[in-house]
Amino acid sequence: MERRSRSAAGVCIGQVRRACLTLRDYSKVFVRRNRAARGTIGMVSLIEDNMIRLKVNGVERSFNGDSQMPLLWYLRDVLGLTGTKYGCGIALCGACTVHRDGKAIRSCVTRMGALAGSSITTIEHLSAAGLHAVQKAWMEHNVPQCGYCQSGQIMQAVALLNSTPRPTDQQIEEAMAGNICRCGTYNRIREAIKAAAGERA
Amino acid sequence: MSDILNLSRRGFLKGVVTTGALVLSVRVLPSGLLAEEVAYAGTHAEHAPLHPGVYVGIDTDGTVYIVAHRSEMGTGIRTSLPLVLADELDADWKRVKIEQAIGDARYGSQETDGSQSIREFFDAMREAGATARLMLTRAAAQQWNVPESQCRADLHTIVHASSGRKLGYGELTTAAGRLPVPDKKELQFKPPSAWRYVGKGMVSYDLSHLVTGKAVYGMDARMDNMVYASIEHPPVLGGKIKSYDDKAPLQVPGVRQTIPIDTFKPPHEYQALGGIAVIADNTWAAFQGRKKLNVAWENGAHAAFSSDEFKKEMQATARKPGKAVRNEGDVDAGFAKGGKVLEADYYVPLLAHASMEPPVAVADFRDGKLTAWAPTQDPQATQDAVSKALGIAKENVICHVTLLGGAFGRKSMPDYIVEASLLSKKVGRPVKVVWTREDDVKFDYYHAVAAMYMKAAVDDKGMPTAWLQRSVFTPIPSTFDASATYGGDDEMGMGFTDIPFDIPNLRVENGPAVAHVRIGWLRSVANVYHAFAVQSFLDELAHNAGRDPLEYLLALLGRPRVLDLKATKYPNYNADYQKFPIDTARLRKVVEVVAEKSGWGKRKLEKGRALGIAVHRSFVTYVASVVEVEVTPQGEVRVPRVDTALDAGLVVNPEITRAQFEGANVFGASLALMGEITAKNGAIEQSNFNDYPVARITEAPRENNIYIVESTAPPAGVGEPGVPPFAPALCNAIFAATGKRIRELPISKTNLKA
Ligand code: FES
Ligand code: FES
Numbered sequence: 001m002e003r004r005s006r007s008a009a010g011v012c013i014g015q016v017r018r019a020c021l022t023l024r025d026y027s028k029v030f031v032r033r034n035r036a037a038r039g040t041i042g043m044v045s046l047i048e049d050n051m052i053r054l055k056v057n058g059v060e061r062s063f064n065g066d067s068q069m070p071l072l073w074y075l076r077d078v079l080g081l082t083g084t085k086y087g088c089g090i091a092l093c094g095a096c097t098v099h100r101d102g103k104a105i106r107s108c109v110t111r112m113g114a115l116a117g118s119s120i121t122t123i124e125h126l127s128a129a130g131l132h133a134v135q136k137a138w139m140e141h142n143v144p145q146c147g148y149c150q151s152g153q154i155m156q157a158v159a160l161l162n163s164t165p166r167p168t169d170q171q172i173e174e175a176m177a178g179n180i181c182r183c184g185t186y187n188r189i190r191e192a193i194k195a196a197a198g199e200r201a
Numbered sequence: 202m203s204d205i206l207n208l209s210r211r212g213f214l215k216g217v218v219t220t221g222a223l224v225l226s227v228r229v230l231p232s233g234l235l236a237e238e239v240a241y242a243g244t245h246a247e248h249a250p251l252h253p254g255v256y257v258g259i260d261t262d263g264t265v266y267i268v269a270h271r272s273e274m275g276t277g278i279r280t281s282l283p284l285v286l287a288d289e290l291d292a293d294w295k296r297v298k299i300e301q302a303i304g305d306a307r308y309g310s311q312e313t314d315g316s317q318s319i320r321e322f323f324d325a326m327r328e329a330g331a332t333a334r335l336m337l338t339r340a341a342a343q344q345w346n347v348p349e350s351q352c353r354a355d356l357h358t359i360v361h362a363s364s365g366r367k368l369g370y371g372e373l374t375t376a377a378g379r380l381p382v383p384d385k386k387e388l389q390f391k392p393p394s395a396w397r398y399v400g401k402g403m404v405s406y407d408l409s410h411l412v413t414g415k416a417v418y419g420m421d422a423r424m425d426n427m428v429y430a431s432i433e434h435p436p437v438l439g440g441k442i443k444s445y446d447d448k449a450p451l452q453v454p455g456v457r458q459t460i461p462i463d464t465f466k467p468p469h470e471y472q473a474l475g476g477i478a479v480i481a482d483n484t485w486a487a488f489q490g491r492k493k494l495n496v497a498w499e500n501g502a503h504a505a506f507s508s509d510e511f512k513k514e515m516q517a518t519a520r521k522p523g524k525a526v527r528n529e530g531d532v533d534a535g536f537a538k539g540g541k542v543l544e545a546d547y548y549v550p551l552l553a554h555a556s557m558e559p560p561v562a563v564a565d566f567r568d569g570k571l572t573a574w575a576p577t578q579d580p581q582a583t584q585d586a587v588s589k590a591l592g593i594a595k596e597n598v599i600c601h602v603t604l605l606g607g608a609f610g611r612k613s614m615p616d617y618i619v620e621a622s623l624l625s626k627k628v629g630r631p632v633k634v635v636w637t638r639e640d641d642v643k644f645d646y647y648h649a650v651a652a653m654y655m656k657a658a659v660d661d662k663g664m665p666t667a668w669l670q671r672s673v674f675t676p677i678p679s680t681f682d683a684s685a686t687y688g689g690d691d692e693m694g695m696g697f698t699d700i701p702f703d704i705p706n707l708r709v710e711n712g713p714a715v716a717h718v719r720i721g722w723l724r725s726v727a728n729v730y731h732a733f734a735v736q737s738f739l740d741e742l743a744h745n746a747g748r749d750p751l752e753y754l755l756a757l758l759g760r761p762r763v764l765d766l767k768a769t770k771y772p773n774y775n776a777d778y779q780k781f782p783i784d785t786a787r788l789r790k791v792v793e794v795v796a797e798k799s800g801w802g803k804r805k806l807e808k809g810r811a812l813g814i815a816v817h818r819s820f821v822t823y824v825a826s827v828v829e830v831e832v833t834p835q836g837e838v839r840v841p842r843v844d845t846a847l848d849a850g851l852v853v854n855p856e857i858t859r860a861q862f863e864g865a866n867v868f869g870a871s872l873a874l875m876g877e878i879t880a881k882n883g884a885i886e887q888s889n890f891n892d893y894p895v896a897r898i899t900e901a902p903r904e905n906n907i908y909i910v911e912s913t914a915p916p917a918g919v920g921e922p923g924v925p926p927f928a929p930a931l932c933n934a935i936f937a938a939t940g941k942r943i944r945e946l947p948i949s950k951t952n953l954k955a
Contacts, residue, residue, distance in 0.1 A: 073485035
């Protein structure tokens with residue numbers, strides 16, 4: 001996963017998405033602007049509009065800054081969603097893991113330019129009501145030590161369980177191998193994932 | 202307490218308390234409250250009606266405020282120390298609010314390292330709790346007009362047994378607060394049988410915030426009007442800027458300015474390294490701008506430092522006589538007698554801390570005062586370092602402590618907070634300095650590189666009759682005295698001068714080494730390399746004698762006794778030796794427990810697997826580990842299982858203690874299997890987790906079993922002592938599995954292909 005988001009392919013996917021979404025946005029905005037401007041002038045200005053529109057934790061957002069800016073810093077510095085952490089900046093540690101359309105991605109290498117139309121979920125919005133089963137399992141197993149890596153660990157684990165509700169030990173290790181915990185909470189992470197899987201089964 | 206204070210206090214409380222338990226202060230939350238509105242007004246504890254000392258206060262609603270004065274980096278100390286106080290107070294943990302202290306000498310030492318928080322403050326917490334309890338009891342007795350002896354505390358209430366009358370702590374706090382604070386001699390402590398929390402433990406106070414992204418680390422601190430800084434440091438220690446060009450960085454959208462920072466004057470201590478800061482509107486822009494800087498450096502003397510040559514030099518020094526720091530019997534005569542002599546050289550490279558949260562700090566200089574929010578292990582050292590750097594009084598440095606996203610000793614050195622402080626003064630607004638992972642790996646206060654030489658003469662049973670060991674390492678004192686080349690007594694006392702074996706002729710020596718990078722404390726410090734050398738060499742001796750390593754280890758520990766180190770300078774981790782002696786009976790005990798639990802000599806192992814054992818006392822705690830290794834025919838090393846037994850005296854929080862030792866085994870796996878920092882021409886070669894890897898879930902011990910040995914001894918350390926035995930136990934297991942002896946870490950340097 002981390003490799004894909006770093007590769008050119010990842011950017012491509014993003015651009016394709018953005019193109020699609022731009023069309024959809026276009027129509028929406030067009031209607032709105034058209035009410036005021038009428039005619040094609042509004043349309044021309046819209047084509048030049050490089051606003052990136054995406055959803056973050058269910059809220060519509062638009063971004064017109066540097067499209068090269070990684071999502072991580074948009075979340076943290078612009079939106080103040082600091083639950084998502086910086087650990088390495090180059091997709092090696094998983095501390096910055098969030099969900100894009102339900103899949104785990106490394107926000108430190110995902111450019112804003114690739115996110116138009118995406119729906120991003122961060123740890124703050126993992127579960128709207130109360131705690132997610134994975135968060136509960138994390139508490140029951142006392143997983144966190146310093147806790148700094150745990151937002152990323154939890155987001156990664158949730159994505160795993162969404163795609164593989166009853167993961168084997170091997171699948172757990174494969175899915176979690178990109179998430180470093182320097183405090184060394186791996187044994188508890190493994191147990192908590194198993195417990196959460198049991199809970200959901 | 203004056204009315205004015207009361208009022209402003211209430212305003213303050215409104216903003217802070219209602220937002221929840223963990224909140225460090227409004228100012229670190231993205232709520233946009235202005236700094237001036239919430240200028241630091243002291244702790245809630247000290248503004249409560251009953252406030253018998255700096256650590257505790259009880260409000261009229263019954264809330265017990267307990268001040269955590271030590272830093273939380275994952276060891277649970279922010280929970281465990283307040284828990285001791287709460288127990289002695291007989292407080293209901295649900296009604297306790299923990300608040301984090303700023304740096305202030307009135308709390309006593311806040312230097313959160315050396316695995317000493319519980320050891321040093323267990324009694325202080327109990328006294329604080331017992332004092333408040335006695336005052337509440339007294340207030341109730343006076344109110345009921347009954348003898349104090351008929352009243353007792355029972356979970357947040359005082360009860361009068363015979364009449365059944367009860368008063369809650371909140372109802373009593375105002376009256377209790379008017380009483381004189383009783384003398385220590387009057388205090389009565391709970392018997393251990395009455396402890397509610399101590400020994401039973403409690404999960405982290407911050408647990409729910411740690412799993413929901415609400416916990417506030419240094420990385421998450423923000424202030425209004427804050428700008429972000431990323432600093433290009435001189436690649437070689439002590440290097441200076443020759444010239445630089447910032448045209449390109451200033452073109453980057455969001456970049457505001459660049460600011461040169463003076464290179465420190467030796468010794469570097471906790472000063473800023475120097476370099477050029479790029480100031481921007483967000484972290485990303487600062488990083489981007491910095492990449493476009495064009496700097497020419499003047500490197501200085503350390504540019505000659507390259508790890509390969511340096512290693513040879515150190516190993517040569519280790520083969521030469523050094524400064525003797527412990528002498529028993531007559532070693533030279535022992536060796537002169539003849540008999541078989543074994544010798545071996547061991548080597549451990551520089552290591553980086555690589556806590557998941559890199560160094561980061563927010564600082565705001567205004568009106569001659571500096572306010573910092575930072576993940577620091579030592580807010581008082583921060584006050585000192587910042588006051589020196591800015592030329593302001595220590596009292597004018599207010600250092601708030603956020604949660605630490607790991608630290609392992611790195612955040613005992615507040616250089617990054619000094620950087621933020623210097624920059625804030627220059628920029629005239631709050632500045633957040635964010636180190637990249639690359640900065641963290643390249644500009645650490647590294648764990649020393651060490652070369653050890655071991656030599657023993659053995660009798661016909663293979664037992665040593667003479668033993669010489671020499672250690673050469675880049676000493677931590679070099680951080681505080683540029684000319685220091687020998688280790689401190691404390692470093693030598695970490696697993697070297699204190700070796701506990703029953704050997705008639707023994708000498709311990711230290712040789713000199715010049716540090717060319719900053720050297721600092723890393724989890725378990727000199728114990729890492731000393732335990733590796735001593736416990737590996739012991740295994741070599743056992744195999745030489747054809748004896749089982751466990752049996753040999755027990756034989757070498759000898760009869761149960763307390764080591765007499767009067768003739769040796771031995772700091773014993775700054776603990777009183779009477780209270781915390783080296784007791785070989787306790788060493789034996791952890792060895793026996795771990796041997797039994799791991800199934801040593803009994804458990805059937807799969808092909809390619811073997812066990813190794815090591816025992817080590819550090820931070821006055823006794824630890825033995827048995828590591829099971831699997832070495833594949835391709836030479837890959839896996840750790841299916843580790844068993845660790847520990848005797849840390851009275852354990853306040855067993856669950857968190859177990860977690861600390863599990864983590865220590867993983868930390869041990871990182872440094873044993875893959876950790877290595879090297880330099881070429883004075884610059885560090887590694888940069889991130891690709892070339893400075895740490896253990897992932899796939900490399901960490903698959904099974905991680907921790908056994909706490911029941912003990913009535915006073916509480917000892919738990920954060921660090923799990924680390925030292927892991928590497929030697931693993932290497933001893935590798936020898937048992939492959940016949941290959943690892944004398945140099947990391948293991949990845951040795952080809953283990955069959
Ligand atoms: S910060 Fe994104 S993977 Fe490390
Ligand atoms: S809990 Fe500290 S890095 Fe994972």
